[in-house]
Amino acid sequence: xxxxxxxxxxxxxxxxxxxxxxxxxxxxxxxxxxxxxxxxxxxxxxxxxxxxxxxxxxxxxxxxxxxxxxxxxxxxxxxxxxxxxxxxxxxxxxxxxxxxxxxxxxxxxxxxxxxxxxxxxxxxxxxxxxxxxxxxxxxxxxxxxxxxxxxxxxxxxxxxxxxxxxxxxxxxxxxxxxxxxxxxxxxxxxxxxxxxxxxxxxxxxxxxxxxxxxxxxxxxxxxxxxxxxxxxxxxxxxxxxxx
Amino acid sequence: xxxxxxxxxxxxxxxxxxxxxxxxxxxxxxxxxxxxxxxxxxxxxxxxxxxxxxxxxxxxxxxxxxxxxxxxxxxxxxxxxxxxxxxxxxxxxxxxxxxxxxxxxxxxxxxxxxxxxxxxxxxxxxxxxxxxxxxxxxxxxxxxxxxxxxxxxxxxxxxxxxxxxxxxxxxxxxxxxxxxxxxxxxxxxxxxxxxxxxxxxxxxxxxxxxxxxxxxxxxxxxxxxxxxxxxxxxxxxxxxxxx
DNA sequence: ATGCAGAAATTGGTTGGACCATTGAACCAT
DNA sequence: ATGGTTCAATGGTCCAACCAATTTCTGCAT
Numbered sequence: 001x002x003x004x005x006x007x008x009x010x011x012x013x014x015x016x017x018x019x020x021x022x023x024x025x026x027x028x029x030x031x032x033x034x035x036x037x038x039x040x041x042x043x044x045x046x047x048x049x050x051x052x053x054x055x056x057x058x059x060x061x062x063x064x065x066x067x068x069x070x071x072x073x074x075x076x077x078x079x080x081x082x083x084x085x086x087x088x089x090x091x092x093x094x095x096x097x098x099x100x101x102x103x104x105x106x107x108x109x110x111x112x113x114x115x116x117x118x119x120x121x122x123x124x125x126x127x128x129x130x131x132x133x134x135x136x137x138x139x140x141x142x143x144x145x146x147x148x149x150x151x152x153x154x155x156x157x158x159x160x161x162x163x164x165x166x167x168x169x170x171x172x173x174x175x176x177x178x179x180x181x182x183x184x185x186x187x188x189x190x191x192x193x194x195x196x197x198x199x200x201x202x203x204x205x206x207x208x209x210x211x212x213x214x215x216x217x218x219x220x221x222x223x224x225x226x227x228x229x230x231x232x233x234x235x236x237x238x239x240x241x242x243x
Numbered sequence: 244x245x246x247x248x249x250x251x252x253x254x255x256x257x258x259x260x261x262x263x264x265x266x267x268x269x270x271x272x273x274x275x276x277x278x279x280x281x282x283x284x285x286x287x288x289x290x291x292x293x294x295x296x297x298x299x300x301x302x303x304x305x306x307x308x309x310x311x312x313x314x315x316x317x318x319x320x321x322x323x324x325x326x327x328x329x330x331x332x333x334x335x336x337x338x339x340x341x342x343x344x345x346x347x348x349x350x351x352x353x354x355x356x357x358x359x360x361x362x363x364x365x366x367x368x369x370x371x372x373x374x375x376x377x378x379x380x381x382x383x384x385x386x387x388x389x390x391x392x393x394x395x396x397x398x399x400x401x402x403x404x405x406x407x408x409x410x411x412x413x414x415x416x417x418x419x420x421x422x423x424x425x426x427x428x429x430x431x432x433x434x435x436x437x438x439x440x441x442x443x444x445x446x447x448x449x450x451x452x453x454x455x456x457x458x459x460x461x462x463x464x465x466x467x468x469x470x471x472x473x474x475x476x477x478x479x480x481x482x483x484x485x486x
Numbered sequence: 487a488t489g490c491a492g493a494a495a496t497t498g499g500t501t502g503g504a505c506c507a508t509t510g511a512a513c514c515a516t
Numbered sequence: 517a518t519g520g521t522t523c524a525a526t527g528g529t530c531c532a533a534c535c536a537a538t539t540t541c542t543g544c545a546t
Contacts, residue, residue, distance in 0.1 A: 013500070038526060049500060051502090052501080055297065055298065055499090057527095058305075059301055061302075062305040063305060063331040063333060064331045064333075068526095068527060068528090069509075069526085069527075070507065070508050070509070070528060072508080072510075078333065079335065081335055084335055085417060085421055085424075086331065086332075086333050087332045087333070087334065087416070087417035087420070088305070088306040088331045089330045089332050090306065090307075090328070090329055090409075090413070091328040091409065102408045105408050106353070106414065109352045109355070110352050112352070113352035165348050167334060170332070170334055171332065171334075171349065174330050174331075181328065281496080281497060293530090294530065295529065295530080297499090312497085312498075313499065313537045313538070314538030315496090316498080317497090
C-alpha cells in the first residue's frame, strides 16, 4: 500500500557538493582543460570542510571527469552537466585476449548499426566530413605503410557523429579506450589492421549511396578482419599468459 | 627524438591502498554482500591515515564496487579482483524524447547481437535460467494483465549474462536506467509493451534451438514494437515537451 | 524466561587545522 | 639566453576530535 514513500534525504553532503559544482561549471561555461576553483576556495564558498570537497572531487576523478595535478590545480577532463548518467564499466579478471574480444563484440554490434543509421541519415555536410577523414586515413596509410590508429579512429568517429545518435560515439569511445589499454602489448601481429584498410572505403561508398544494409555488411566485414588479427595474435601468445 | 620517455611514477598512496584491499579480498575470498574491515582498522593495518583509506574507498564506491552504510560498515557490491579493468562511461543528457529514441537504437544494436551470441554460447544451465525468467514474466503478464518492467528486465538480463560478455549487461543496464529516468511519465500509451510480449518467447525458442540469426531477427522485432509504442506516445505528447 | 525500551558501543560522515610535496612563476646569476 | 634559487599556491596526507546512523548489549517489567 505505502509503496512510493520516497527515500528521504537526510544527508548527502558530497553529492550536494558535486551538484553545486556541476551547476557552477555550467554557469561558467567551463569546458575540458579548464581549471576549476581550488579545494580551499570551494570549501569556503560551499561552507563545507575541505575533506568533503576532496571526497566529492575524488569521485569525479574516479569517473574520469576531472584531473588533479598537485601544486597546480584541478582541471576538467570532460564535459560535465548536472544531469549526467554515470555507468562505470568493469571487466573482471580478464586476460588480455578475453578483454579485447569483449570490446570487439560490442564494437561489432554498434559499428554495424551506426553505419546503417548513417547511411539513412547522413546529409551532404556529414558525407563530406567522412570522406575527408577517409582521405586523411588513406594518405597516412600510404605514407607510413600501415594503419594509423589516430586517423582510423577519426574516420569512425565521423561515422558515429553522422549517425545522429551521440550515444554511439560515447560508448564506442569507451570501447576504444579499453581496447588500447590492452594494446600496449602488441600481440606480435606485425601488420595489425592491414586487412581492415579496404573496408573503410567500401563502408563510405555504401553510406554515400544511402544503402543501410550494404553499409552494415561492410562494417561487419571490417570488424571480422580485426577479430581475425586478434585470433592470430592469441595464437602467438599461448604461453605469455602470465599470472 | 626523445619520444618514449614515460612519466615516472613517484607516489600513489590511495592506489596502493586499493591494491592492498583487492589483495585482501582475494585472499579472504570475499564475495558480494560480505563486509570488509572498518576504515579505522584498515588505516591502522595499512599504516596510512583514515582519510587516505576513505579516499580509496570513495573511488570504489563511485565505481559501484562497494557500498557504505553509516553505522554498519562497508560491503562489497560486486566481485573485485586485483587485475580488473575499469572504464567509466558517462552519458550526457537525453531527458527528452530524442534521448529515449537514442537509447532504443543502442538497445536494438546490442540486444540483437547479444541474442545471437547467446544462441551460440548458452549452455543447458543458462537456457534453464532464461526459461525460468520467461515463465515468471509470462505469469506476471497473466496475473496483472500487462507487461511488468521488472520481470521483463530480468528476462533480458538473463539473456545478456548468457551471452558470455559482461559488457553487454553493463552497457544495456545504463540504457535501461536512462530509459526509466524518463519513464515515470508514461507517455499516455496505456498498454505500453503489450506488443512486445510474444517475442520474448520466440527469442527464447530461437536461442534454445541455437539459431543465432533467428534469435537476432526476433530480438529486432521486439525492439521494433517498443519503438512503435514510443512513436505513438510521441504523438500523444506534442506540447508537453517541457524544457 | 521473555519482550522490549533505553543505554552503550560500533561505524561511516564531517570538521578544522596542520604539515608535506609538487608545481609554476618571479627573480637572480652566469 | 640558460640555468639555478626562492617563494607562494595547490593538491596530498595526517591527526584528533565530534556528529549521525546503526547495531549490540543491558536491565527492567511482565
